Amino acid sequence: MILILKLILAPILIAAATLAGRRWGPGVSGWLIGLPLTSAPVSLILTLQRGPPFAAASAVGVLGGVASLCVFCLTYALCAERIGWTASSLLSAAAFFTAAFLWRLVDLPLWPTFALVVVVIAVVLFFMPRGAGPTEPAEAAAPPRPLYSAAFGAWDLPARMIIAAVFVFGLTSAAGTLGPQLSGLLSPFPIFGLILAAFAHSGQGFLAAARLLRGMVIGSFGFAVFFLVVALLVTEAPVPWTFVLAAAAALAVNGISLRTAR
Numbered sequence: 433m434i435l436i437l438k439l440i441l442a443p444i445l446i447a448a449a450t451l452a453g454r455r456w457g458p459g460v461s462g463w464l465i466g467l468p469l470t471s472a473p474v475s476l477i478l479t480l481q482r483g484p485p486f487a488a489a490s491a492v493g494v495l496g497g498v499a500s501l502c503v504f505c506l507t508y509a510l511c512a513e514r515i516g517w518t519a520s521s522l523l524s525a526a527a528f529f530t531a532a533f534l535w536r537l538v539d540l541p542l543w544p545t546f547a548l549v550v551v552v553i554a555v556v557l558f559f560m561p562r563g564a565g566p567t568e569p570a571e572a573a574a575p576p577r578p579l580y581s582a583a584f585g586a587w588d589l590p591a592r593m594i595i596a597a598v599f600v601f602g603l604t605s606a607a608g609t610l611g612p613q614l615s616g617l618l619s620p621f622p623i624f625g626l627i628l629a630a631f632a633h634s635g636q637g638f639l640a641a642a643r644l645l646r647g648m649v650i651g652s653f654g655f656a657v658f659f660l661v662v663a664l665l666v667t668e669a670p671v672p673w674t675f676v677l678a679a680a681a682a683l684a685v686n687g688i689s690l691r692t693a694r
Contacts, residue, residue: 443593471619477604484667491663493616495549496535498656501620502556504528505645517633532617553652561642654686
């Protein structure tokens with residue numbers, strides 16, 4: 433059962449988000465990628481594999497990873513206006529791991545961690561380049577995008593699904609060695625955000641990448657709420673209800689954030 437979840441849960445979520453993002457544009461794509469599409473499956477698998485206490489500690493680590501994700505987005509957006517996608521990708525990935533390393537030195541309880549992460553998200557959102565919002569009229573009026581990108585052809589979507597499965601399988605398999613905090617800190621690494629930002633930057637320009645990254649930051653509010661609920665409930669409530677309620681809370685918060693951004 434756990435092996436099946438490792439192999440199919442994250443790829444299904446990534447496929448759904450990819451197809452929706454292609455239909456409604458880079459801003460919405462970023463907002464969807466900002467949801468815990470790989471971190472949530474990792475958390476569920478860790479709960480089943482290592483028990484609720486491990487998952488609760490890991491969820492606090494994930495909150496720190498959300499802050500690192502926002503640092504990644506801001507770094508890429510600020511670099512992309514001046515340099516190409518290759519250097520922007522390398523610098524933003526380095527910024528994520530640097531932020532995660534620094535966050536590992538901070539040992540805060542759940543609620544102060546959550547409050548600090550919300551402040552980081554708000555500050556990063558304030559400094560993000562002021563391009564078009566997640567659903568600008570031009571994007572809404574654009575014709576539907578093809579179901580695969582020109583870069584990979586028909587293999588684009590399957591490739592993303594395979595990468596998602598490999599990432600989740602690798603991280604959950606190494607969780608015992610990494611420990612709950614480091615597993616949590618690494619799980620929000622924006623592997624798909626990085627790929628999508630690089631494609632948007634190289635193919636459509638700086639503003640397209642900025643819209644996608646801004647959408648990811650906006651989606652981080654729901655991301656953080658998801659893991660707040662997991663950390664609070666996973667040791668107290670049945671596992672299915674914990675993740676259903678966490679998903680409902682994240683979707684509600686992200687619906688409000690998207691409506692506000694529009």
